Amino acid sequence: MQGKKKVQITALAGDYIGPEIMAAGLKVLEVVGENGRFDYELHEVPFGGAAIDQTGEPLPQETLSACQQSDAVLLAAIGGPKWDHAVKRPEAGLLEIRKKLNLFANIRPTVIEEAMQQYSPLKNGKPVNFVIVRELTSGIYFGTPRQLDENYALDTMRYTKEEVQRITRSAFELARKRKKHVTLVDKANVLATSKFWRRIVAEIALTYPDVAYDACYVDAASMKIISAPQQFDVILTENLFGDILSDEAAEITGSLGTIPSMSLGSSGPALYEPIHGSAPDIAGKGIADPISMIRSVAMMLANSFDRADLAAQITTAINAVISKQIVTPDLGGNASTTEVTDAIITTIKESRNSK
Numbered sequence: 001m002q003g004k005k006k007v008q009i010t011a012l013a014g015d016y017i018g019p020e021i022m023a024a025g026l027k028v029l030e031v032v033g034e035n036g037r038f039d040y041e042l043h044e045v046p047f048g049g050a051a052i053d054q055t056g057e058p059l060p061q062e063t064l065s066a067c068q069q070s071d072a073v074l075l076a077a078i079g080g081p082k083w084d085h086a087v088k089r090p091e092a093g094l095l096e097i098r099k100k101l102n103l104f105a106n107i108r109p110t111v112i113e114e115a116m117q118q119y120s121p122l123k124n125g126k127p128v129n130f131v132i133v134r135e136l137t138s139g140i141y142f143g144t145p146r147q148l149d150e151n152y153a154l155d156t157m158r159y160t161k162e163e164v165q166r167i168t169r170s171a172f173e174l175a176r177k178r179k180k181h182v183t184l185v186d187k188a189n190v191l192a193t194s195k196f197w198r199r200i201v202a203e204i205a206l207t208y209p210d211v212a213y214d215a216c217y218v219d220a221a222s223m224k225i226i227s228a229p230q231q232f233d234v235i236l237t238e239n240l241f242g243d244i245l246s247d248e249a250a251e252i253t254g255s256l257g258t259i260p261s262m263s264l265g266s267s268g269p270a271l272y273e274p275i276h277g278s279a280p281d282i283a284g285k286g287i288a289d290p291i292s293m294i295r296s297v298a299m300m301l302a303n304s305f306d307r308a309d310l311a312a313q314i315t316t317a318i319n320a321v322i323s324k325q326i327v328t329p330d331l332g333g334n335a336s337t338t339e340v341t342d343a344i345i346t347t348i349k350e351s352r353n354s355k
Helices: 016-034 049-055 060-069 090-100 160-177 190-206 217-226 239-251 291-304 308-323 335-355
Strands: 007-014 039-045 073-079 103-110 128-135 183-184 210-218 234-237 260-266 271-276
Touching: 007 016, 007 049, 016 073, 016 128, 016 260, 016 291, 016 308, 016 335, 039 217, 049 090, 049 160, 060 090, 073 291, 090 271, 103 160, 103 239, 128 160, 128 239, 160 183, 160 210, 160 234, 183 190, 183 217, 183 239, 210 217, 217 239, 234 239, 271 291, 291 308, 291 335
Parallel strands: 007 039, 007 073, 073 271, 128 234, 183 210, 183 234
Antiparallel strands: 103 128, 103 260, 260 271
């Protein structure tokens, strides 16, 4: 990209293990981009609890502006007990940034690669490679009215036709690049919103004749993710179901500490982040698994910057390091965050030098 304008990347390190794993991800990004291979400018700004400590707000205007002006955003992890009683919790900043950047689609890959099979609780030996496309900015997490009283509570699940249409098209477009199969996960036998989704998705499916389409109730889908995950390609679902199912799907890979995710809208920067939280119990111990953050960097390179070549270098190195069992305690190893990161970097350099 020499001679061209540098791409702009904003890094939100966040809280507890967030800065530790962000440092690992940025270290790997620097290595794959060195010598003009990938020219970028990095902006590191506060977000979440760290921003609350500095400014009183989880998403300061300076941070939002940096994100809006970027080509991609990297987020590590936010939240934790330090801010449990804050007027605005760190998680409010996460919901707000999704709204402000119009990040309506969350894409979480679930892949059990050969290097990870030894860690997976599933022993069926069949290839597993699917993604969950979760609606991210509507549904029960955002619906009003919302009320909590002494004797009752109320949450509202609400969707508009436009919201369902745009996430559905994202899922079908993604399926066209994969195995051309979309499964809608809902609860259409009970919920009006699910009936609504099923009608709209079926209409859009007709405009994608090259993509197979079916639907599955969420309880059945949760069982099939465990018993027969290889039958899925693209799972399309609403916010609440997607939140739960994507964590379940991540667990069958062997560790939450290895899974990245991408959130995107119709325009503007996509946001890349590990699927796990800030892990206050291990913060500062140097044992946080950096792989999910490093995979998030690879996902960013492939999807926001069309650098599948650099992403492949990172992914290949990660698998090689895992195969050598240079892993952190979440995968049963005794390596530190730094040791895993350095091993990945060494593998990338050795592979580059051997060509």
